[in-house]
Amino acid sequence: MRKIVIAGNWKMYKTRTESLEFLQGFMSCLTETPEEREVVLCVPFTSLAVLSKNLHGSRIRLGAQNVHWQESGAFTGEISGPMLSELGVRYVIIGHSERRQYFGETDETVNLRLKAAQKYDLIPILCVGETKQQRDAGETEAHIFSQLAKDLVDVDQEKLVIAYEPIWAIGTGDTCETKEANRVIGLIRSKLTNPGVPIQYGGSVKPENIDEVMAQPEIDGVLVGGASLEAASFARIVNYQ
Numbered sequence: 001m002r003k004i005v006i007a008g009n010w011k012m013y014k015t016r017t018e019s020l021e022f023l024q025g026f027m028s029c030l031t032e033t034p035e036e037r038e039v040v041l042c043v044p045f046t047s048l049a050v051l052s053k054n055l056h057g058s059r060i061r062l063g064a065q066n067v068h069w070q071e072s073g074a075f076t077g078e079i080s081g082p083m084l085s086e087l088g089v090r091y092v093i094i095g096h097s098e099r100r101q102y103f104g105e106t107d108e109t110v111n112l113r114l115k116a117a118q119k120y121d122l123i124p125i126l127c128v129g130e131t132k133q134q135r136d137a138g139e140t141e142a143h144i145f146s147q148l149a150k151d152l153v154d155v156d157q158e159k160l161v162i163a164y165e166p167i168w169a170i171g172t173g174d175t176c177e178t179k180e181a182n183r184v185i186g187l188i189r190s191k192l193t194n195p196g197v198p199i200q201y202g203g204s205v206k207p208e209n210i211d212e213v214m215a216q217p218e219i220d221g222v223l224v225g226g227a228s229l230e231a232a233s234f235a236r237i238v239n240y241q
């Protein structure tokens with residue numbers, strides 16, 4: 001049985017106070033969640049410390065949204081593995097399309113970040129996915145295979161989660177057809193040396209479509225943006241049928 005990982009990616013949303021407010025509402029909704037589902041909140045750096053303190057003893061795992069490959073150094077604006085580990089962070093999103101698109105993230109830097117995360121006992125959630133243009137040109141598979149080949153060089157596949165996030169489905173309300181997401185995720189799995197890696201789907205996941213997404217045999221969880229910002233909505237996603 002592959003592990004199920006349901007993760008919220010808060011992106012650049014929520015102050016420290018708003019994060020705590022979310023947590024209070026969310027925790028009260030989690031009582032019925034099956035134990036084997038890993039629940040992860042990937043929050044802004046400024047909310048990590050307070051959530052870490054308040055999550056103590058809870059089954060919710062803490063995640064960050066980036067990590068640098070050096071342990072320390074003159075890298076203004078970056079954050080290191082030891083800084084995250086010390087706060088009890090377990091997961092870190094790496095190579096999200098927004099990092100690749102707006103902040104110059106390349107397959108080479110993604111690879112460096114993945115290896116650094118694992119070195120400091122953080123489980124990376126590697127994001128891959130195609131643009132609308134690539135999909136329309138029939139280049140979906142070639143693009144994703146190229147990302148995987150470059151991103152995963154010397155990466156330990158025993159400590160890894162992958163998220164398939166078609167870029168055209170992110171924040172658009174335009175979910176990838178679930179059978180198509182299942183097909184692409186099956187293809188991603190065929191390229192891995194460890195078929196047990198949990199592979200999530202991400203892109204406009206919401207309470208209305210979570211049951212259908214999770215009914216697909218290849219999909220081992222979801223990476224949720226907008227719908228993870230509201231406690232009742234994310235709890236409904238975590239408690240999918």
Ligand SMILES: O=C(CO)COP(=O)(O)O
Nearest residue numbers: 009170171203204225226
């Ligand atoms: O980018 C995403 C998660 O990383 C998906 O965002 P949305 O769920 O808002 O489409």
